[in-house]
Amino acid sequence: MAELNQGEQIAGLTVTPDKYLPHRYAGASGDFNPIHIDPEFAKAVGLPNTILHGLYMMGLVARAATEAAGGDPGSLQRLSVQFRGMGAPETEIVVSGEVREAGDGKATIDVVAAQGENQTIRNAEAEVAL
Amino acid sequence: MAIKTEAIGKQWPATTYEVGKEKIGEYARVIGLESPVHFDREAAKAAGYRDVVAPPMFCVVYSAPALGPAMFDPEVGMNFAAMVHGGQEFAWSEPACSGDEITTTAECLEIYEKDGKGFYVFETVSTNQDGAEVVRGTWTNIVRGV
Numbered sequence: 656m657a658e659l660n661q662g663e664q665i666a667g668l669t670v671t672p673d674k675y676l677p678h679r680y681a682g683a684s685g686d687f688n689p690i691h692i693d694p695e696f697a698k699a700v701g702l703p704n705t706i707l708h709g710l711y712m713m714g715l716v717a718r719a720a721t722e723a724a725g726g727d728p729g730s731l732q733r734l735s736v737q738f739r740g741m742g743a744p745e746t747e748i749v750v751s752g753e754v755r756e757a758g759d760g761k762a763t764i765d766v767v768a769a770q771g772e773n774q775t776i777r778n779a780e781a782e783v784a785l
Numbered sequence: 786m787a788i789k790t791e792a793i794g795k796q797w798p799a800t801t802y803e804v805g806k807e808k809i810g811e812y813a814r815v816i817g818l819e820s821p822v823h824f825d826r827e828a829a830k831a832a833g834y835r836d837v838v839a840p841p842m843f844c845v846v847y848s849a850p851a852l853g854p855a856m857f858d859p860e861v862g863m864n865f866a867a868m869v870h871g872g873q874e875f876a877w878s879e880p881a882c883s884g885d886e887i888t889t890t891a892e893c894l895e896i897y898e899k900d901g902k903g904f905y906v907f908e909t910v911s912t913n914q915d916g917a918e919v920v921r922g923t924w925t926n927i928v929r930g931v
Contacts, residue, residue, distance in 0.1 A: 684845055710845050717816075738872065
């Protein structure tokens with residue numbers, strides 16, 4: 656059983672999605688919005704290039720919170736996030752977090768996903784059962 | 786231009802989705818999840834699950850189809866060219882396992898204007914074949930320049 660204490664940093668995770676990750680995520684999730692997979696379309700609507708699916712990055716946040724709670728997928732009770740900066744493929748994503756409160760067999764973790772200074776997911780709040 | 790709010794409280798027809806073992810594995814691999822409970826039936830059962838269990842965020846796979854008609858409903862009237870997915874919340878209850886048949890309904894919770902932006906908030910509620918709630922999602926879309 657995992658033990659989490661208030662103020663503790665979770666292990667978090669670091670991942671660099673390759674060029675074709677958004678294609679695989681589109682297939683896995685069913686979200687084929689062309690801004691994620693077609694560079695010409697993305698540029699035509701004013702984006703610098705294709706962008707990562709926000710829900711993919713939320714999936715990474717969920718993974719980090721679940722691992723912090725010991726790895727059982729049933730331990731994640733609630734997760735809320737705000738999507739802000741756009742995520743780019745082929746750029747390292749760092750998911751980090753701090754335990755806001757812990758006790759009575761559960762914990763609340765504040766989580767952030769960032770690419771350098773660009774916080775793609777902020778104010779993420781994960782509630783886990785321990 | 787005032788924002789249209791008559792769609793608040795509107796509900797859309799339910800969708801159903803049968804969870805499959807290989808689809809769970811496909812999703813788990815993309816996210817980088819390696820726990821055998823997402824791939825191996827015996828490992829999942831040894832961990833106390835009925836069958837191979839979906840990662841929590843797999844909920845987007847079975848709940849998003851219910852949201853599609855809501856997002857595109859002219860009564861809601863979202864301007865997609867200026868829309869971003871601003872926020873997302875999920876609250877999980879029963880785990881989703883391979884073989885489960887999950888039914889999802891969608892409802893428009895709120896439409897409001899703030900700082901020149903339109904906020905469109907939808908809720909999806911997913912239940913399994915036994916009528917137990919699996920996940921409740923709150924999807925917030927933000928439209929600039931309403």
